[in-house]
Amino acid sequence: MxxxxxxxxxxxxxxxxxxxxxxxxxxxxxxxxxxxxxxxxxxxxxxxxxxxxxxxxxxxxxxxxxxxxxxxxxxxxxxxxxxxxxxxxxxxxxxxxxxxxxxGDSYVNNWTTIWTNLLIGRQTPDRTSRDGMQKFLREAFAKNRPWDDVVYDILTAEGHFEENGAVNYLLSQMTMRDEGVQATAKTTRLFLGTQVQCTQCHNHPFNDWKQSQFWEFNSFFRNARRVDHDKIDPNTGQEVDDYSELTTNDFSGPVFFEKRSGLMQVAYPKYFGNDVEFDNGKSRQKILADAIVADGDHQMARAMVNRMWGHFFGYGFTRPVDDMGPHNPASHxxxxxxxxxxxxxxxxxxxxxxxxxxxxxxxxxxxxxxxxxxxxxxxxxxxxxxxxMYIKSMEAEQLFDSLMVASNASGMNRANYAQAMRQRNQWLQQFVTTFGTDENDESTTFNGSIPQALMMMNGELVDTAVKCDPGTLLHQVVSAEEKDSKKVQLLYLAALGRNPSGRDLAAVKKLMQISGNPISAYQDLYWALLNSNEFIFVR
Amino acid sequence: MSIIQPENMDRRHFMRHVAASSAMTIPAFHFLNHLSANAAEVRKNQKACVLVWLGGGPPTIDMWDLKPGSKNGGEFKPISTAGDLQISEHMPKIAKQMDSLSVVRSMSTREADHTRGRYYMHTAYVPNPTVIHPSFGSVVSHSLAPQRKSLEIPSFVSVGGGAGSAGFLGMTHAPFVVDSNGQIRNVDSGGTDKRRLEQRLAMWDVVESGFINSDRGDLPQAHKDVYRKAVNLMTSPQMDAFKVAQEDPKIQEAYGNNNFGRGMLMARRLIEVGVPFIEVNLGGWDLHNDVFNTLSNQRLPTLDQGIAALTQDLKSRGMLDDVVIVCMGEFGRTPRINQNVGRDHWASSWSLMIGGGGLNGGVAVGQTDKDGVGIESQSYLPGDIWATVSKAMGIPLNIVHTSKRGRPMKIANGGTPIEELVG
Known part of the structure; x- marks a missing residue:
């Protein structure tokens, strides 16, 4: 304990x-x-x-x-x-x-990381508060708030982007003046496991979505209004970003869209083609959130269950997990x-x-x-x-955190958690490329390709783990009053979560012989373990 | 044993060697023996392709297929070129090179979502949940890398990222993503000397192989293959090709003092050491707003300079006939100008630029109607473009890949080389 x-x-x-x-x-x-x-x-x-x-x-x-x-x-x-x-x-x-x-705290940290990445991406869009988003999510996971409440808050939030962190989801989807197009596509994918982005321009060739449905859904986001506040930097006299907030406007009309034929059409708020109840003074986002929560088909729950199953098993019941529907039948x-x-x-x-x-x-x-x-x-x-079980490669954040655990004698402790997170965010940026589109979509080179291998072999993280400085796990193991065989076993348990095989032990013996210096042999062994496929795969 | 797998040894054979040389005897690690002997030798007439990727979807109606007099025509005027076609007035430098370059004006590609369009244009296949198709750069790597034994750096380089993945062809053909500054992170093993690195790798190999042999699918082997490539790279003098700053300042200036210019110059340097496929990413084309100002002040001058400089440079070095240049994004943009003076996503009638590699230059292939909304000639799919590139690069069109599930996949999705370009 x-x-x-x-x-x-x-x-x-x-x-x-x-x-x-x-x-x-x-x-x-x-x-x-x-x-x-x-x-x-x-x-x-x-x-x-x-x-x-x-x-x-x-x-x-x-x-x-x-x-x-x-x-x-x-x-x-x-x-x-x-x-x-x-x-x-x-x-x-x-x-x-x-x-x-x-x-524990690590649970809260982990799911906050996962959902921050899903909601606003690894690179924070302009005028969006990552801290605000994380604060909201931390509280939600720490209190184990019911998922439907969390979704409701994210979709209906209003206010200052640090005071009510939930607004950052919609703010991050509204960095371009795109009339809520991105918010429409992302909300249905993330919370309802349904991909509609193609139906912006035409009826979907494979699923039941019609172009009109995209715009009906879209009309729920037309009340959302991003307000960016600037301030004067006293040092330079220049206008700089202050804060952003999400408010509502008085939009109440229908949405117009253009069919491929060039005809203009009109769309009113509807949830999966069904009429919704209007209530005077209630924002469109609230009407949508109410409809999602009241949905007798429980699509929000289904989408979450599918996503969570996929998280733990590497594959959900549909592939991808966020493209459900009659066109893509579930495996189970x-x-x-x-x-x-x-x-x-x-x-x-x-x-x-x-x-x-x-x-x-x-x-x-x-x-x-x-x-x-x-x-x-x-x-x-x-x-x-x-x-x-299907093996899965660690995500970048999992690797970083795991190398912290493998480096420190005391595991991850809370005192330096905030600092570690700042370091992690900085470190992560080397792997992220944004496409610079209206979707703020990103790709990562943390995908098992050469830059990742170079980072493992020559980067700072593994280097720190094998340095054998006081306070490191390696130092603790190496300097313990134990036999060599026990020390080797402990390093295998620490890095790979298994005992060394006979073949492993023979190789380690050889390494000790040619190394001359026992500490450098242990360093080399730990380097080899942390660089192995067995380390980076969740198995 | 070496983690550097001999090229002429297949994997199963290699694995037998691994199994045979037991961990009891770790021989001296042959780590750097592959190098230098033939590195300086640059083979003439090696084929290559440079893909200029305009991420976000370029408004090709303002670039390659202008519609003066139409309600959709926008603010730009067409100008005459050295070829038999007109292009935008904001690409005057390319205009002078158009005798070597052509435009396909009848692309019709159906995918108007960024992710799907990017996938389709890179792979020639529409996204499918059960298989990941390789980007065409990976196909080229897979086809040509085995013939280029002196090439020690990856055979598919992406300057700026976004080049997709190797899919079922495996991680060794994945795009190697670099910045245009030419700095490759973590490529230097710091204070670790060669002997120590070899000891580490020998120990590593035992753990690595143990996991590979434990019957958990293909991923553990792919991990090892990528490490092998990474170790090669750490020690190769060919890495100098990434160092654009070593180039004559006059040439650097010609390409442009910006990321795109440096990326294009890097492409030429990589071609010279034998890299067969380089993708250079120039983003910022998702112009839903303010399309004309952004194009004329920012995007087009940069693009114009980079493409013209590469074309001219290759020509003067006698390399243009061996290097295909393709310039496109995931789709075009709506002929109709929206209320924000922008253009939205549009895949059903758009243009791309293609030239060099011995293809016919100065040609406009296909045509759209007077407003740019429909196609009045044969239309083309990404597979037709990649088939054209294959033909120019000498990659046989009868290659059929097999997905992991055993499904046959024709190269370039069975596309046909475009007659006007290859004829």
Whole structure:
């Protein structure tokens, strides 16, 4: 427990709550709602049978721990946590580990990062407050606010971009005077898992969306008004950016758009073609948010369930996760519907959704193929059957945070968290290219290509991790009163979350012999581990 | 064993070697033995392609296919050129080179969304959820890299990013993204000497291979292949090709003192060491507002200088017949001018520029109607453009790639070289 409190930077209070919870083991049944997990397992098993595949074996404990850490809190587990987990013989240790993560700061940090990137991108658009956006999201994830409330706030927010951080989503979509076109496309994709951007100009060739629907949806965003405030810089006398805010204008008319034939058409606010209730004085965004929340089909919940499943398994029920609809049938429609209903019934409980997914049988499976599930290969374009785990490459943020954990003897501590985040943002920019379009879309070179390999081999992060300065994990391990074999084992556990194989040990022995200096041999070993494919893949 | 895989050894064969040389005996690491011997030798007549990518979607009606007298015509006038066609008055330098360059005026490409259009124009395939198609630069890399044994740097270079991905052809054919300043980050191994780096890589190779052999699909091997390329790059004198600042100041000036100019000059330097495909990104064409001022004051002068300088420079070095230049974005823009004096996305009738590489110059291929909204000739798809490029580069059009799922994919999506350009 002590180790965990260190990484989350929490004090004694945290430890107490954890031990109280550990005592109430009977609570888990209720809390985990095993009926939901059982049903997930049943439906997944059904798909294995239907497709005549056999699942791979379960991953070993520490492989699972590494996976669930990376997926849930965004970094590898600290060495002390790994050691603790190996020793722990409690049959509830898996749920305990997940609960501890869900209660910690790293969970909040991780999901704040993920959603900030989704909502406003890795490069902050002009006159948008990243800090404001993050503040809003931190609170939402820390309090585990129901997802429908979070979405409602994001879509209906008004005010100063630091005082009400939720406004930054729409502000970031309104950097061009594009009459809410981008906000329309992005909102349907992010929150409703539906891609409509093509229907701006014509009826969709593959899905049911019509051009008129795009503009009906668009008309919900016409009340939103971005106001940018400038100020005079006293030093230069120049006008500079002050703050921005989101307010409403008095737009109340219909929206006009041009058909391909050149005919002008008119569109009124409608939600997926259905009329919405107008209420005097209510903004168009509020009308939209009300319609999304009241939607009896629960598309918002379905979209989130699909996205979350995709996050944990590497593949969602549709590919991509944000392009759902009759034109792109789900791989596991019954499971998707079941999870959607359960998520709604839980009052959009994000943490509960994480518990269900990470407790499932499929999530425990090894990422190695066996002879009876070779066809389950979505990387080759096949439909995912979830009969083994799919490996996924770490995201840039996961890599940065994991290298922090691998570098520091104390894991990530909260005292320097803000500083670490600033460093991380700066470091990230080397990988981001923006296309400079109205969509603010970005691409990344953190995609397994050469710049990433060069960064790992020669960059500052790994260099710091292998420096062996006091305070580093490497220094702690190397200077401990332990046998060499134990030190090697600890470095493998720290970097890869596994014990060294015989082949590994033989290579390490050779390295020690040719190195002459034991410290440089350990440095070289740690460099090799951190640069390996096994490190950068979530497996 | 070396992580530098011998070119003539296939992967399975290579893996047997890896397996055979057990970790018990790590031989001295042959790390830098591939170099220098033939690096300086530049083969003549090596084919290459430079793709000038106008990200955001250029208003080609104001550039290559002007409509004077139409309600859609806008503010610019056409001017005569050294070729048999007129182009915008704001590209006077290109106009002088138009005897070597041509314009296709009847592109019709259906995808008017940035992401989809970018994908379609780069790959010749529309996006499909179950397969990722390679950008054409990756196709060229895949076809020509094996013949260019002395090339130590990546065979697909993207100056400024946005060049898509190698898709099912694998990460070793992915675009190598660089800045136009020529500084490659982290390419220097700092204080780590060669011997130490070799020791590290020997240890690394054991872990790396162990994971590859654990049956988790293709990604672990791709990781190793990319590291192999990265190590090659760290030690190659060909990296000097990125250092545009080493060029004669007069030539630098001719290309323009801006990122695009430097990117175009870098392209020429990369072609000289044997890189077959370079994409140079010039963004900022998503001109929903204020299209005419932005074009005449900013975009077109930069583009004009860069393309004209490259064309002229290649010509004077006797290289133009071997180098195809293509200039396009993800789509064109609406003939109709909107209320913000801008043009919106438009894919059904637009133009691109293509020339060099032995293609016919000074030609306007295809035509649009008087308002630019419809096509009055044969129309062309991206596959036709890439088939034309393939033909110019000597890449056979009967190549069929196989996706990971075993699906056959014709090169350039089965497009046909454009008769007026190759005939």
């Amino acid at each position: 002590r180790a965990l409190s260190l990484i989350f930077g929490l004090a004694v209070l945290q430890i107490t709550t954890l031990s109280v919870r550990a005592a109430e083991t009977s609570d888990y049944r209720l809390k985990y709602d095993t009926a939901v997990v059982d049903q997930i397992d049943l439906l997944i098993r059904q798909s294995w049978e239907d497709n005549e595949v056999s699942p791979s074996e379960a991953a070993d404990d520490i492989t699972w721990l590494r996976r669930v850490y990376l997926d849930t809190v965004g970094h590898i587990p600290p060495l002390s946590v790994v050691e603790e987990f190996i020793k722990n013989k409690d049959s509830n240790k898996y749920q305990q580990a997940v609960d501890e993560m869900l209660d 429609p019954m499971l998707l519907e079941y999870l959607t209903e359960s998520f709604v019934a839980s009052d959009y409980d994000m943490k509960m959704l994480v518990r269900w997914i990470t407790s499932s049988e499929a999530y425990r499976l090894s990422s190695e193929f066996n002879t009876k599930n070779e066809i389950d290969n979505p990387a080759a374009g096949e439909m995912p059957l979830f009969s083994h």
